[in-house]
Amino acid sequence: MEHWTKLAASGQLHYGIIRYLLKWLIIGSVVGGLGGSASAFFLLTLNEATQARMAVPWLLYLLPIGGALVSWIYWKYGKSSSKGNNLILEQIHAGNETIPLRMAPLVLGGTIITHLFGGSAGREGTAVQMGGSLAEMFGKWIRISPSDRKILLMCGISAGFGSVFGTPLAGAIFGLEVIAVGMISYEALLPCFVASFVGHTVTTAWGVHHAHYAMGQVPPVAAVILLKVFAASIVFGLVSLLFSEMTHKLKQWFTRLLPNPVLKSFVGGLLVIALVYIVGTRDYLGLGLPLLTDSFHESVAPLAFLWKLIFTSVTLGAGFQGGEVTPLFVIGATLGNALAGLLQLQGPFLAGLGLIAVFCGATNTPIACFMLGIELFGSEAAIYMFLACVISYLFSGHTGIYTSQRLGVSKSPDVSLTEDTTIGTWKLKR
Numbered sequence: 001m002e003h004w005t006k007l008a009a010s011g012q013l014h015y016g017i018i019r020y021l022l023k024w025l026i027i028g029s030v031v032g033g034l035g036g037s038a039s040a041f042f043l044l045t046l047n048e049a050t051q052a053r054m055a056v057p058w059l060l061y062l063l064p065i066g067g068a069l070v071s072w073i074y075w076k077y078g079k080s081s082s083k084g085n086n087l088i089l090e091q092i093h094a095g096n097e098t099i100p101l102r103m104a105p106l107v108l109g110g111t112i113i114t115h116l117f118g119g120s121a122g123r124e125g126t127a128v129q130m131g132g133s134l135a136e137m138f139g140k141w142i143r144i145s146p147s148d149r150k151i152l153l154m155c156g157i158s159a160g161f162g163s164v165f166g167t168p169l170a171g172a173i174f175g176l177e178v179i180a181v182g183m184i185s186y187e188a189l190l191p192c193f194v195a196s197f198v199g200h201t202v203t204t205a206w207g208v209h210h211a212h213y214a215m216g217q218v219p220p221v222a223a224v225i226l227l228k229v230f231a232a233s234i235v236f237g238l239v240s241l242l243f244s245e246m247t248h249k250l251k252q253w254f255t256r257l258l259p260n261p262v263l264k265s266f267v268g269g270l271l272v273i274a275l276v277y278i279v280g281t282r283d284y285l286g287l288g289l290p291l292l293t294d295s296f297h298e299s300v301a302p303l304a305f306l307w308k309l310i311f312t313s314v315t316l317g318a319g320f321q322g323g324e325v326t327p328l329f330v331i332g333a334t335l336g337n338a339l340a341g342l343l344q345l346q347g348p349f350l351a352g353l354g355l356i357a358v359f360c361g362a363t364n365t366p367i368a369c370f371m372l373g374i375e376l377f378g379s380e381a382a383i384y385m386f387l388a389c390v391i392s393y394l395f396s397g398h399t400g401i402y403t404s405q406r407l408g409v410s411k412s413p414d415v416s417l418t419e420d421t422t423i424g425t426w427k428l429k430r
Helices: 002-055 057-083 085-093 103-116 124-141 146-165 168-177 186-205 223-257 261-279 289-295 304-317 325-343 347-363 366-377 382-395 423-429
Strands: none
Touching: 002 057, 002 103, 002 124, 002 146, 002 186, 057 085, 057 103, 057 261, 085 124, 085 146, 103 124, 124 146, 124 325, 146 168, 146 186, 168 186, 168 366, 223 261, 223 304, 223 325, 223 347, 223 382, 261 304, 289 325, 289 347, 304 325, 325 347, 347 366, 347 382, 366 382
16 A cells, blocks of 8 residues: 555656646747747847947947937836846845836837947846846736746746857856855756747847857866966956946946936936047947957957946946946956966966856856856866856855845855845945
8 A cells, every 4th residue: 555655646746747847848938939039139130230330430429318318218118127137036036016018128229229329238138138028928928826927037037148148058047046146946947948948049040140259278177277267266256346336336326416317328428438538449339249259369458358347337337228248258358368468378268267257256146157158168178167157256245236136145154144135235234
């Protein structure tokens, strides 16, 4: 009798697993399809906007007007959409507010305008917000339960990230890891992977191609190389901390000095134009992909990472739409390139480590960033990439670009955290 009871329990367990698999294979695929299609349209449109900006230099002078227009639209019609990625993170934790469908077209249009006129911003924020809002819409259609809604929104994040960067594994882990520092919800592992993989597949099916970079020759594992990478990774973590803190501070200062969001973005656009004349180049506008490519092929200006950091912090601090991740890639790669001579390492090798490590420190997602490195550069430098991500993650401290990200686990045994502490509330307590 006991034998048959165990068999029945085992059968019930596997029946539940099969139901779970079928349900999330379908839901994850739909979310991935929606997010992947939205990302494809966004990336194709973004490319056209970038080409137009480079072909028509005087478009830069319309940046203040473009920023003011987008801020006015958000002010009048955006409502909670203005919270951006933080709204999605809040709803995964609390679930007491709706993510409006309007978020998708608003962030899409706002980001395109930012790049068309020369603002320094990224693209991940746009893809994640579109993925989250479209996932919410689908969830309402199928009347999904509150507990499943959290997983659904995580799928939206994964679909957006995996499709916009062409990294389905990193996208899957990012959707799990970005929710809370030091904690991963494994119940969403399969749904996030399905959404990210399908999103990536759909985006490429629409004819979108992602850029590829090479780290060049990877040095053999040796104590002296590990020590050099360790030292560089401390710098990567501190620079990611600088980026997060500067962006948050500028947002606070802009809001305090210019409470009107329209005027704030207009002045921010003027400051970006002024920065162009101060440095004498337009290399730091937009995504900065040419600068990123140069980091893997030749030496770049030693302070290129700092200028890109300043341009991006001013752009986002003034309320322009766009993400932070691609600028973080550029900051990390140019910083690694600059440190290569000092540490007597190959420029492309350290640029690749810097790309994933600075991004890791700013988002507190070491496993996702490690997987990102594997997908972008291969596994030959896996040990160095893992070390770079872990050290940068630790030295970036209890900060990051997403203020609604929860601090689930303290990075230091000497610092205790209360339950439900977020990066935003932690900053207020300091």
